[in-house]
Amino acid sequence: xxxxxxxxxxxxxxxxxxxxxxxxxxxxxxxxxxxxxxxxxxxxxxxxxxxxxxxxxxxxxxxxxxxxxxxxxxxxxxxxxxxxxxx
Amino acid sequence: xxxxxxxxxxxxxxxxxxxxxxxxxxxxxxxxxxxxxxxxxxxxxxxxxxxxxxxxxxxxxxxxxxxxxxxxxxxxxxxxxxxxxxxxxxxxxxxxxxxxxxxxxxxxxxxxxxxxxxxxxxxxxxxxxxxxxxxxxxxxxxxxxxxxxxxxxxxxxxxxxxxxxxxxxxxxxxxxxxxxxxxxxxxxxxxxxxxxxxx
Numbered sequence: 001x002x003x004x005x006x007x008x009x010x011x012x013x014x015x016x017x018x019x020x021x022x023x024x025x026x027x028x029x030x031x032x033x034x035x036x037x038x039x040x041x042x043x044x045x046x047x048x049x050x051x052x053x054x055x056x057x058x059x060x061x062x063x064x065x066x067x068x069x070x071x072x073x074x075x076x077x078x079x080x081x082x083x084x085x086x087x
Numbered sequence: 088x089x090x091x092x093x094x095x096x097x098x099x100x101x102x103x104x105x106x107x108x109x110x111x112x113x114x115x116x117x118x119x120x121x122x123x124x125x126x127x128x129x130x131x132x133x134x135x136x137x138x139x140x141x142x143x144x145x146x147x148x149x150x151x152x153x154x155x156x157x158x159x160x161x162x163x164x165x166x167x168x169x170x171x172x173x174x175x176x177x178x179x180x181x182x183x184x185x186x187x188x189x190x191x192x193x194x195x196x197x198x199x200x201x202x203x204x205x206x207x208x209x210x211x212x213x214x215x216x217x218x219x220x221x222x223x224x225x226x227x228x229x230x231x232x233x234x235x236x237x238x239x240x241x242x243x244x245x246x247x248x249x250x251x252x253x254x255x256x257x258x259x260x261x262x263x264x265x266x267x268x269x270x271x272x273x274x275x276x277x278x279x280x281x282x283x284x285x286x
Contacts, residue, residue: 005165009158016154016279020147023284036280043276051157051269053100053262061099061106065273068113072120076281079124084131 008050015039033080037073044069101263109270112233116274119229120281123222130218135286137219140210145203146283149196150275153234156192157272159185160241160265163248167258175251183249189268190241193234200231223282230274237271240264 019036022028028036045066049055054062099106127134163185170178204227207220214221244264247253253261 005158005161009154012154012158012276013151016147016150019280019284020143020150023143023286024147028284028286033285036284040277040280044273047157047269047273047276051161051272052266057096057099059095064110065113068110068117069277072117072277075121076124076285079121079128080285082128084128 002055003050005050008046012043012046015043030081034077037077041069041073044073099266101259101266105263105266109266112270112274116226116229116277119222119226120277123226123281126218126222133217134219137217137223138283138286140207140212141223141283142203142206143283145199146279149199150279152192152196152199153272153275156189156196157269159189159192160268163189164258164261164265167248167253167261168255170255175254179248179251179253182253183245186241186245186248190238190245193238193241193268196234197231197238200227200234204228204231226278226282230271230278233271233274237268240267 018039022032022036048062048065048069052065054065163182166178166182166185170182207224212220214224241264244261247260
């Protein structure tokens with residue numbers, strides 16, 4: 001699906017407001033951290049695809065930042081959710 | 088031709104060198120983001136307590152500033168790409184105004200960040216205060232330096248655009264500067280929830 005940049009900006013803004021409200025209203029919970037990370041992935045991918053313009057380019061250039069985003073956010077999730085071993 | 092079979096561009100926008108820089112910066116910041124997340128596991132209480140000293144409002148406003156400035160730059164590029172020989176002056180002026188707006192938003196980001204740094208340093212906090220502030224200052228100051236460079240780049244492409252230095256056929260320099268700015272935006276999109284929100 002191809003979106004115009006106005007819609008992309010609106011989604012980015014809405015997701016940023018969502019993240020801010022989670023923090024400001026102290027609503028952040030274990031479950032909502034996963035939702036927040038997912039929304040961060042969506043925001044990052046929108047910037048990669050529509051602002052950086054990689055959606056219209058050969059996939060090998062797009063896959064690098066997409067993989068980066070996936071790996072970093074997965075590791076952040078792992079650090080958050082994996083149980084801490086007691087020494 | 089069906090959309091799925093549409094031909095993709097062979098190369099990303101801008102100079103190829105900027106993409107090497109983008110990938111290197113992503114990896115560098117990636118290590119810092121993951122380092123922060125795993126350090127937080129070990130010092131959970133200290134990270135949560137220290138995080139309360141940050142100003143989430145400023146972090147949020149800065150997010151909006153960067154996202155919107157990136158949007159302005161895309162609008163400037165769209166204007167240049169669609170200009171013709173008959174409206175090149177008007178298109179260049181409009182595009183330069185989009186770029187000027189993006190630059191002003193970038194400067195506002197820097198001013199707000201300096202306010203935040205001044206508040207943090209005013210409380211006697213330094214890199215060696217604790218692990219949270221070491222990561223916070225390292226990440227945000229490193230990012231601050233990138234935004235500063237981005238503003239300088241924006242100033243240069245703004246001036247060239249105003250002088251009608253780009254055309255619908257040749258705007259590679261504009262694309263290169265824009266790509267750097269979008270990188271700065273992308274990094275902040277991960278940094279903001281990680282450092283300011285997740286607890």
